[in-house]
Amino acid sequence: MDLAYTPRQKAFREEVRAWLAANLPAEPLLSYDTREGFEQHRAWERKLFDARLSMVIWPEALGGRGCDLIEWLSFEEEYYGAGAPMRVNQNGQLLLGPTLIEFGTEEQKARFLPRMAASEDMWAQGWSEPNAGSDMAAITSKAILSADGSHYVINGQKTWSTRAIFADWLFGLFRSDPGSSRHHGLSYMAVPLDAAGVTIRPIQALNGKQAFAEVFFDDVKVPVENRIGDEGQGWHVAMATAGFERGLLLRSPARFQYTARKLIELYKANRAIADRDPSIRDAVIEAWTGTEAYALSAYHTVGRLAKGARIGAEASTNKIFWSELDLKMHETAMRILGARGELTADAPAAVDAARWLDGFLFAQAGPIYAGTNEIQRNIIAERMLGLPK
Amino acid sequence: MDLAYTPRQKAFREEVRAWLAANLPAEPLLSYDTREGFEQHRAWERKLFDARLSMVIWPEALGGRGCDLIEWLSFEEEYYGAGAPMRVNQNGQLLLGPTLIEFGTEEQKARFLPRMAASEDMWAQGWSEPNAGSDMAAITSKAILSADGSHYVINGQKTWSTRAIFADWLFGLFRSDPGSSRHHGLSYMAVPLDAAGVTIRPIQALNGKQAFAEVFFDDVKVPVENRIGDEGQGWHVAMATAGFERGLLLRSPARFQYTARKLIELYKANRAIADRDPSIRDAVIEAWTGTEAYALSAYHTVGRLAKGARIGAEASTNKIFWSELDLKMHETAMRILGARGELTADAPAAVDAARWLDGFLFAQAGPIYAGTNEIQRNIIAERMLGLPK
Amino acid sequence: MDFTFTDDQLTFREAVSRFLMVEAVPEMLREIWETDSGRSPELRKSLAEQGLTALSVPEDCGGLGMDDVAWALMTQELGYYAIPDSLADAAYVATGLLNALPAGTAEREAWLGRIAEGSIRIAVDHPVNPLVADANPADLLLLANGDEVHAVPRSAVKVDSNASIDLSRRLGSVSWTPSAATLLAEGEAGRALWAQTLNRGALSVAGQLLGLAQRMLDLSVDYVAQRKQFGKPIGSFQAVKHHLADVATQIEFAKPVLYRAAYALAHQEAGVDARVSHAKLACGEAAWLAARKGIQVHGAMGYTWEVDLQMFMKRAWALDASWGDRGLHKSRVADAMLADGAALGPGHTFEE
């Protein structure tokens, strides 16, 4: 155990900090759940890419920086600590990206990853279907290989595809063996959203924004080169992706530590009001202890990964921990804000409260997406503890 | 809605208060989980009975007082508010008693109830078996009617029978149709514990006391007059009892309001220490709000019962509410006591802390006995909300 | 001692429920949300025709003279149907304030009469609320200036709109100048009116929160009974059952707390503040839990605009901090509970 950063790690952190200080947008970007905000974020991502700070853990040849995971954690700390914009292409970069690196052909990596790192291609995920939410093996959308083996023909429907109305590509699982059931006979496909036969219908979220979409496929032709991993092996490939999703990369500790800092500041600025409800102070203390615990766990995991360990069902403990902590921090902020909490950004009396409201609404989704926390608890019980199915 | 007590109700309350002031034992009785304490409590119960204050809601002819449920609630308030001893014969008086009143023959009522009210007969319950805990329908102990129909022969084993090593009688369910399964073919029996073939083996509880016992039956002959309700109808009879058990009578609000008062006093006496942990103050507030809510709910239920309503699955909400509240109050007391919390009564430094430790240990059982809280939540979901099995 | 409602009260509640079930369907809520004013004159008209504006107005002013206890049932229905109208503010809270004015006060009878006939919208200010609900569409505003109570016509104030996450709530920040002409009460009398108004406003919101909790529970039960995953309704999974059982339990134990508080208010008991605050806390917690568990068992569907749950969640989140946030109400409970000589423990739930 040696908790000092190496000179290389320190230097990288310094570089990130300096670059952000010089390049952060003066005004917060618009919400990326709007067309205009989406394109603002795309431009910002391009800027990050040009500074070689988009996907720091990817190999340089694929548009990355070749950093180790400690440097990645440091990057995240500097990035979120500076209040930099949310990352708009995470579904591609953090879910599909690692999958391509593990399962993609050299051609696929070269074709997809640099453009993804630069956000020239924006990716939407296509996991869920109307009757396959928590039960992902119930997928019915089909991708049938043509007789000559040159392409797949896709039919069916995906849903809850984040920002799909703005995105360029979709990745997800399709049933390529029509006689198969459950997790057999699925293939993992990348589908261009401008292909003939694709229809995208937005889903309006709780906050009124078009954050998700349903995607319909009507005889959509996709070349066989767009299949990631082997025919019929999609479940195996996707499970690796799901592991990453639930795990470390998607929700780095820095995001939550930033929220904790803001919450502590909010508490300190409103202490007399807040202390009338003693549970607030307790929750503020927990914001610090919880986010520190999450960060420490990440560093511990990264250290073990570096020594050859793999992330297993512990990833499910991560998902539960960050999602419930994030929810509690935002609930606590709402309690401190009191009657101001309900006001939206355009209400003059909201002052800066509406940021918390946005976060509170988004936090509601935390225990649901990427596998509900009920499913995660099942996984922990069955795979970590070995309890019977 | 009229929240004034009637003159009769007030007069009764005054009588109880005056009687308790004159008759409460000067020193706390010993624990009723010891032989000596058990007999002290029996003597105290006799005193209550002689003052016609043992079973105030039973008819006078059966050893009661003919009070209404409001008067019963008032009695409980005065009784527990005065810090009077726990009731040692509750399993008989509150579980079997109402069952006998509803299902017993006139002979059975006359034979059992007055002696029960006077605690001349002490009753232990015989619900659980080693493999029938939460799953009570898995009962295998048998009571087989003799060919001449004069008596039953009982064989098998019961467990978790509270204070059975000190008690005189046991009531419970036995399989009277050997070919039956689940909740069919069971009969509800009263068994004298001094009968030939009964063996009682104590179970040592968490606190080291012999609070429970296993009871073994080896060809125990019991006259047919000891069957309560019809042959094979035991499940139906017992379910009524279980309803009472989970419901109002067994855990009157006053017990918990008394605990809340003690907790608030403990908090006030140790405020500077307690306020270092803000969750304590929050929990102390909840002790008051929670116990008041429980009391209000009891009065509301009693009022509806008086108008002809029946207690259904709401009884399960009661069980959850009081058991979790009681646990939280005792946990909070342990937090306030800090390092003194672990000390037992004979530790000089404990001062009066050990009462809380006793209560804390007992509170651990609350979410388990009389149907685990998991089972109660199933009942609420399935019977109150109509969710599928 | 009878801590239940009369048959008349229960029958009236049933009638109101049946009426709102038809008049305040979720599709109508959605339509009204989309309008600029957020208010429907037709809806208000039909509420008035049904007599709902007249409930609290004394009989000699043309009303039904219903007390706080009856309103504890009414407000649950208003919450259950989440009506996009501030009916309770005028017909209950403002009516209570006006009703408490000395009988000789000039405008008292006139305004109460207009409330009863449903021809006036009244918005009520209070220092605990930074903004005034429905200030914009109001005809008359009851405004606080320190201890003073003023009744000010809409034309004499400037209102800046403030949008809430709940599009049924139309909040305004009000600029105005107090004058002798608008003064209704001051000093001790004013203080007493504002204190009573806070309790009535909090109780109104508490009842609505409880109704919202019940509605979210009902919506969730319906959803989990029909939604299938892994080949069976998700409502058959124990985790889902237990989430909803917890909501049902919280609701069950919040109800009598609300009723006790309403009685304390109607009978002006000395301990009314703590009772009302207890009700606000218990109902707010039930609604908050119902929202959290509701969205959880709805899964991603609960996160959409399309599914009705969102309208009730947003109302619950917004009302939770209105008419006093948790801190205010917790501190009122704590003050009463920790006061020297406070009557604690068994036997003090009713008689003081």
Added chain:
Amino acid sequence: MDFTFTDDQLTFREAVSRFLMVEAVPEMLREIWETDSGRSPELRKSLAEQGLTALSVPEDCGGLGMDDVAWALMTQELGYYAIPDSLADAAYVATGLLNALPAGTAEREAWLGRIAEGSIRIAVDHPVNPLVADANPADLLLLANGDEVHAVPRSAVKVDSNASIDLSRRLGSVSWTPSAATLLAEGEAGRALWAQTLNRGALSVAGQLLGLAQRMLDLSVDYVAQRKQFGKPIGSFQAVKHHLADVATQIEFAKPVLYRAAYALAHQEAGVDARVSHAKLACGEAAWLAARKGIQVHGAMGYTWEVDLQMFMKRAWALDASWGDRGLHKSRVADAMLADGAALGPGHTFEE
């Protein structure tokens, strides 16, 4: 930056675990509980033979010189097996205090040597603990008198026993008279020693609590996998699964907090107090939850003396408030977190 243990540390932990698995079986705990002294000279002897008393003693005094980080693994094993011995008090906490004395102090080397060879029991006082653990069987007591640190032989003190719910804990209230002869340190030096001792004591207990949590989880998993109700193992019910999944999650996130605190203590970081308090809170909460969920999934069996769970629950309940209760540790965290200029947010988890 490497926030993991070395292979040597992990191997040593494994060896200790294998040793205790044999030496500290539950049957032995039960036997020792029944004895008057509550201590087994044989057990202590075998611990010493295994070298466990010598772990922290510097190499030049005959020990292994292991630091706080290695002890964060050791204490988990001591907790996991709930050994009925205060090994860590002498071999870790007292050793740390003695080790921190100036090298010239007369008795330092002698005592450290005796600790290493396992021939001395040392009990450690601290103002946050109202009683001294193992004061009775101790040969030497390190006692506080204000800021002064005294080393007092057992023969010079009077000990009144105080029984704990955990029969493995033998607590005593100690009466004694400070004298120049027993004085080890005072003033600033004494304060520093007591401050460090509090952190070391708290960390020792934190590690034990975490080990206890893991043991209770393991016992519960074993029980629910074999206990059947309704025709299947209760471990297949979702409610039971989720109870234990929550315990596993808490344990998972308490571990790195413990390790971070141990590092801070070993390296005398400025922020050590908050780190240690955080560890004590996180491990205490994990143990407390493991006890509650453990007894719940054990059902009535968990409420018996016969089933092993009770021994671990009682230890957990007792240790939770030892070396500082929740209030003390929460206030230390809050003080650090709310201080002006506190380094908060991302990027301050390691470098200060």
